[in-house]
Amino acid sequence: MCRVAGQGRIDMKNLQLIPASSPDPTADQTAPSDFISIRNVTKRFGSVTALEDVSLDIAEGEFFTLLGPSGCGKTTLLRLLAGFEYPSTGEISLSDFDLTRMPPNKRPVNTVFQSYALFPHLDVLTNVAFGLERLGEGRKAAKQRALEMLDMVQLTGFEYRLANELSGGQQQRVALARALAPRPRILLLDEPLSALDLKLRRGMQSELKRLQRATGITFVLVTHDQEEALSMSDRIAVMSDGKLLQVGAPLDIYDAPRNRFVAEFVGEANVLPGRMLGLASPYGAIRPERVIVRQGGAGSCPGRVLSVVFVGSVAEVEIQLNTGQEVKARLVDGWQSLNAGEVVQVEFPHQHARTLEDR
Template structure:
């Protein structure tokens, strides 16, 4: 299926500071965001995700590279000339205006007629379910309501792309879950391309059509949530999203030889020295004689729904398996016990680094 591209970042570089002290917040990032998709930039703080968002919004100018919107070069356009709107982390609502006036602001600046503005404001407030609060000052609203005003204000001018800078981080857990569903609904109803920035991997996995994982100014991997989770490209992506086990290994003719000497099967790779990874829920515990690898249980941690079983391989490598807790809570395992570890077919992934 061919999809048109909404935002295209090409070899974008952003450096802060000068000379020796210059820091590259973005180091040659190229990325295509498709029209109408919910795209998430995911990464730890300082990875450059917010910088990339601010470059798309026009608040910062790149040190190099180009940014295209619907194929047109917007690299040097100021923010007020870009058909792109932002939902700020702090919301940045205008404190001297009412809810309705906040939502109307962008439309008025675009010179829309009064009737058009009021119709659109009413429509937006209905969309975010705030019709009853139109005349309130924004300071009289709860955090969740302010969030909705910020969304309505940014959506009102019908931007080609909506940028969201960690908009849920200030909300408590319950509200955050509600807003996640709400955001997804808004995106589907409006059909607008969303570019969402977050450091919360769960948020990214549940909401996004595609995720771009970033770290230290580089785009590490771009893909659907399932691709990112099941086939992480490198060690950073594997460890940042979900929990995982790392097994150093060496490529051989018949598979990969783990450092403990046992040969296992995994997808082909170019590198000689690799790291194999497997998610804790993909590990199966079997009697010692039937396993791929013999291990010793070092710790058992009961989490309610599941039990985490920490084990060590013969060479000392630590691995964790997540086992569903049986109905009586007794797993029948004991610390110090020897047991067999089985890798389900296809569960082992090869990391490039």
């Protein structure tokens, strides 16, 4: 049992949060608190600032993704949630429990590591039962639960294999089963799919989503793959240089990027001076699939085709505008007759242009 002063306790066998009994039972409902709450967290390693004043709320049962390029601080934030590092300043809480400096073995949070980190000296079943046994679950009950978990990740029959006798995809499933077995309140996933090949990754994406729905556990995923983030998450936080740039649902992030970094990191974007897109702001963005290209004729925005690349469902056409900017268009049809060097007219439909903040 881990007591938090005046705030109830965490039942360290079932990993349940037990709030302090309040005299007024309605008090809890009138004061809804966020599930995970990260308040003004800064993390410094020596002179390097990995996270700068990050504040973020994550709701219970949410599939939340931290998206950003390598070195943006997303993994550091995940490690702060796991307890492997403590914030330099700021606070992290879960419901009403202060997690800020709680060690990893005291918080009801489990991690799926990027490298899986399966115990090489233990077989699959013992790996999965490890957390339960440490929580004081009986050997038999822990094994029973581990078997259920292996069934859930479709690894029945692999119980007595050693970790290094499994393929990458199978190890991934064992890591998932091991982290889910103790029924944590939060599951942290550190780029769990990056080591898998493309096809396997697609399969695991839908499986992760299925597991999250089935268990109802809050998932916090770290990835640099925007497609992964967009397809799986309920909400996404885009990070860069240790800062939180934008938090929102996948469609919001894609459709209304707040600044240039988000526009260009999540999907592709043509970032142009606002007046070219009919916007009042100095800068604006438009997605390549929204750009219209017409052959010949007169228009306000002439340019020359640089290249036409057929990539499958569409063709990517690069155009140099007469004003100097390079623009990318993604065309479903009408590109077959375009040739490099050809003069074209480009149009940016106003309803698809998005205002960007400076930066």
